[in-house]
Every structure is written in structure tokens, then in C-alpha cells.
Amino acid sequence: MVDGGRPLHVLDQILEQYKVVQHGVSMYFGSADPLDREHLKKLKRLVKRTKTPWLSDHLCWGSVDGSFTHDLLPMPYTHAVAKHTAQKIKQASDFLEVPICVENVSSYAEFHASEMTEWEFLSEVAEKADCGILLDVNNIYVSSQNHSFNPYDYLNGVPHDRVGQIHIAGHSKFKKYILDTHDHPVLDPVWKMYDHAIRRCGHTATLLEWDDRIPSFGEVHHEALKANAFLDQIDSKIAA
């Protein structure tokens, strides 16, 4: 999203060797404010540069009246909010001319105003916007512990045919809550949920997020490759 220099140079080098799928943190589909056209124009230039087959961003809000919190804030799960959010996703997808996947965020607070569960909200938004879902299994686990729900209800409750990608990551446990820190290996309960998720969704592109206290490339790569063992099981079942 910058206009030059080393970031674009490095991106171009990556694009020479790899297919890139864009993932963002600043669309804020859940903000009451309308989409920022200047931001969308910049994003479209990047979409054209990367030739991303689709684009993902979070089901959250983070700015109001032009002020930015730079956080992925949770939303009240109401039908009116789902409708508004779905409209913004559709508008963005139309403008950018690429399909969009929305990612569930981890959260630490819930609203009195919510009329449904998070997975019902995610499903309603995805159906209304006719968009994909980026299912972050670690985020589901973190939120399930913070809000005391069964994470498998979440995994079972989303439209599996819409899941275009899965995220896994590590988190940090505190006395009274769990924080989504992306600074650890993936924990066992999350691997178990991942196993369950791909049994439901089928073989799905998976990304390990590790973006703080990053160890050696070898260690991160080894952790990412663990996902293959689960995916191979799914593939061999299908083959059989």
C-alpha cells in the first residue's frame, strides 16, 4: 500500500517466484463509516500488481469518524449490523473486482446488543455478501475460552463450502483470559480443532501466522509443515 522503495521492491521479487494471496487488516467492513474510496483505489492498484486471486480481511471494525484504533475490534452480532457489513463487503468486492474472504477475529469482549452467536453472524454476513470465509481456527479457540462457548459448535456451524482458507497460530494464556499473540507454536487444542475443521471443509489452503518473537525460519517452517500431516490424512481418505 506504499508508493515505492524497498517494500515494493521486495514484493516484486516475491511475485516473480510465488503466487501471492493478499491479506489485509484495514478494510474494517464492520465500521459504520462507508468504505474509503481513496483507500480502495490504492488497494486496487496493489491487487492489480499482485494479481491476487482473492483478497481477505477481517470481520471487524477499527475506525470511526476517520480516527483509527489500528485494532481488530469485535462487533455486535445483530441482523442490522450483518446487513450493513455484507453490503460493504459486496461494494469492496465489486470495486476491487476480486472475490473477498472475511476472517473471524479473536475477541475479549461481548456486547449486550448481540442477537446471535458469532458463527451465526459470520454465516449470515457470508451468505448475504456471497463471499468466502477465512476461518481462523486459533481465533475461534481464543474467543471460545474468553466467552465460554464450545469451539466445535462454531466449526460445525459455519458454511463449510465457503471456507477458502484457514489460519492457525499460537496464543498466550493469562489467568483470566487468552490473548491472540501469534508468538508461539500452535497449541494442541488448536491442532485438534484444525483436524476437525479440515474434515468438515476438505483440503483447504492453510497459513501459519507467527509474527512476533519470530524464531528461525527452520522452526517456523517446521511448525507450518505439521499441517500437512492432517491434510495428507484427508487426502488419503478421499483417495480411498
Next chain:
Amino acid sequence: MKTSFQPDQIRSKKDLKELQRLMARTVMSPLTSTDRMRPKTSDGKSNTKSVNTFIKPNDRLTAFERLEIYNRQYWFRLQECFYDDFPGLRSVLGETRFRRISKAYLENTPSRSFTLRNLGQRLPAWLKKHPTFLGPNPRLALDMVALEWAHIEAFDLEAKKPFPLQQLEGKSPERIYLRLQPYLQLLELEYPVDNRLLLAKSGAAGEKVASNAINEPKKSRTKLKSNIETRPERVYLAVHRLDNTVFYKRLGREAFQFLVSLQQGKNLVQATLAAFRGSRCPIEDRPALIQKCVAHAATMTWFCEK
């Protein structure tokens, strides 16, 4: 019929906007001196009462404590970013004064950009308006912050196609307008902060925050070299980029004034006149000096197409 906003009932976009305003005010409000959420709002009302209207408690945390997680994350994230972006200012002012500035600046000028890259965009202007934050040597601090923001701009602003000077052959100088690269930043400084920043950075191991979630302020911060004496010295500086690396290039006064005039959209004749305003350079040496300056700028690819 006009209905008043009830934070526990979000049935329209208007309701959502009001809820988000309420929540953003709380999340972005400053922390206490012990890094906790403030018990009172800025207008003296109970924050607990306010938060209880829209956030649910759970069996382990009150509504206040749940929102406090976001409030703390907001400040830790932004201050960490600010801390990384301005090591030179930290070195000039010391940690305590710098922390005071970062809190006051972020409180008074919340981010208006989708990217944290622009967090310090308004800092140079804000500090000029609030010199009391700057300690015993405000000019040194202002020069440093100008340089650090110029560095951020030079790092990733657009590089346009270089302009081939051959195209100027036969053109009258009054009709020649040379455009400078958007990334090129020109600074007139009263202190040699370029050297000081390089020294300060040599003591810092760039620690970047990438994760979305931050629970504590970073403790293992590298100490900057702060006891560096910096005496006043007029410096004309070009902050530029070559092979994707930012460089500081000191210029002569005339070359600097020449380039600033070009940047302001003056033609070659006007820029040349501006270059020698107040200059002691002998008249016979002036054409060679301008030629040298133009040749150097061309080598650096500072001239660009429209």
C-alpha cells in the same frame, strides 16, 4: 419518530455508529499512570457505568476489565510504534520526556490513517505548536523530528521515471522546469542531527511490533546513546533514496536553495537566482556551481518526469 440511542440495542447503521463512537472513546482514552483503564471518563462520569451499558461481563472479568484489554492494547501498540519510529527524538529528549510527548501527541492527534506508517506524520507540526514539551533545546529536538519524518517519507514515497537532461538541449532556461523525485526531502537544519541520528541508531536494535495483540509494554528496550553533545551547525541536507536505501547527503547552501526552488516549481532562471540569494560565491564561479549541482542531482536520479 426520533429515538434515542440505546447501546444494548443496535438496530441500524446509526446505532452502530453511536456504539462505535462510544467504544472508540473508551478504547482510545489515556491510561492511568500504572497503565490501567481510567475509572472516570474525560467529563468526570463513571467509566464502569458507561462500559456496563454495552459490554457484558463474564464469570472471570467485569465489563470494565474486558474493555480494558483493548484500551491497554491500543496504547501499547501505538506507543511501541512511536518508540520505534523516533529513536533520534528519544535520544535528544530522554525516555521520560519522550514518553510524555508520545502520550500527549497520541491523545491530541489520534491516527487519521489506515496505516501506522503515518502515525508520526503530524508530529513535527504538533511539536512546533507545543514547545514546552521539548526541554532545554527545542531547536535540536525539532530538527531531529524533521529528519526522522523525512527519513520515513524518503523510505517509501514514489520514485518516478528519471528525467533525461538531454531533453533540455536547445530549450530556453526560462522554460525549463525540473521536477524532483517525490521521495527527495530537503531540510535546512540548525544542528547536525544527521550524525546524531546515525549515532543514536547504532545503539538501537530495531524492535518491530508485528502482532495484533500486545499485552504489556515492551520491557527489553535497547538503551539509546543519549549523552551525545551536539553543537549548533547549519546543515543543508538532502534525505534521499538510492537502491532502496535511505541516505543523508549534505549540500552546500547554494545547491540547497537551488533545489528547494525547483521543488517549489520555479524555472531554471528563478532557481538559479534563488540559489545565490545572500551568497558570497564569486560571480564567475556561479555557473560552474550550478552545473555541478545539476550534474550531481542527475546522477542521483533526483530529477523526474511529470
